Amino acid sequence: MATPTITVIDYDETHFEERQIERVEDLAPYRDARTVSWINVCDSLDATMLNKIEGLFKLHPLTAEDILNTNQRPKMEDMVEYVFVSVKLFSYDEQTDKVDTRQISIVIGKTFVLSFEEGSDEIFEPIREKLRKYKGRIRRMGTDYLAYRLLGAVVDSYFTILETLGEKLESLEDKVVTAPDPGVLRAVHALRIQMTLLYRSLWPLREVIGALTREELAVIRRGTVAYFRDVYDHTVQIIETLETDRDMISAMLDIYVSGMSNRLNEIMKVLTIISTIFIPMTFLAGVYGMNFKYFPELKWPWAYGAFWLLMIVIAVFMLLYFRRRKWL
Incomplete structure (x- = not known):
């Protein structure tokens, strides 16, 4: 198992600090800092290390349990002092022709944001670049805006997956019409399984983002709610696209069965x-x-x-x- 990597980015309008932490105890100064502290844990999740973070940032034991349990549906929990959000991150593996799933857990506090990732954290690198180069409004905003950018990066990554699966869908659609055979049928079923996996994760994500825009949360300011609504709109758009693709797969299966019946006739x-x-x-x-x-x-x-x-x-x-x- 890989060693967990802990990185800290502490910033405000005039201050920026980025460093890698070796010991959890070194995170203590960032718990109640006046600046915004983004603490990211990636590569692997260690129970011992997580217990220390739980005690240091006063997390609920159920929150720590949800962070370690990576086989759950997306969820959002308001713990008054912080908000816990877990979402799924998908990536397409061209070698295995499969969609890989990872969980990302985010704890939004008043002065800190904790993010926990399975595997590498390259998806958040553009956000780090904006913080380093002081691009956009992110350095002027609080933890809620940082959480919006993190969730937005995850949701926007779904468009790339849908584009890849959409290209496969178009290719299979031509084959189903021109040359239906058992190999094409297996490929359609595999694509259908991948679409179902995405759908099962995206539907509860819609509820999670919607809750962030509707509920009165202490750590999310009213002015930031509009940004979360934008993420919600993207989520709805992705779900609608996914539903259209699933309908196309069902139609392709009907076309395949009809084609095979006509051929037999x-x-x-x-x-x-x-x-x-x-x-x-x-x-x-x-x-x-x-x-x-x-x-x-x-x-x-x-x-x-x-x-x-x-x-x-x-x-x-x-x-x-x-x-x-x-x-x-």
């Missing part, structure tokens, strides 16, 4: 026509194949050729009849 049609052509031929062959002693036609010198000629005439007549009826 065409095969059965050809076999039926062949069988129908051979029915009178089989009757004649059966009649002249009987073991009767007297068959007048057997003594005719041209009987064999006449028999084959009759067979050919019957086949041609039936083929012309089928074509005239547009069965061929």
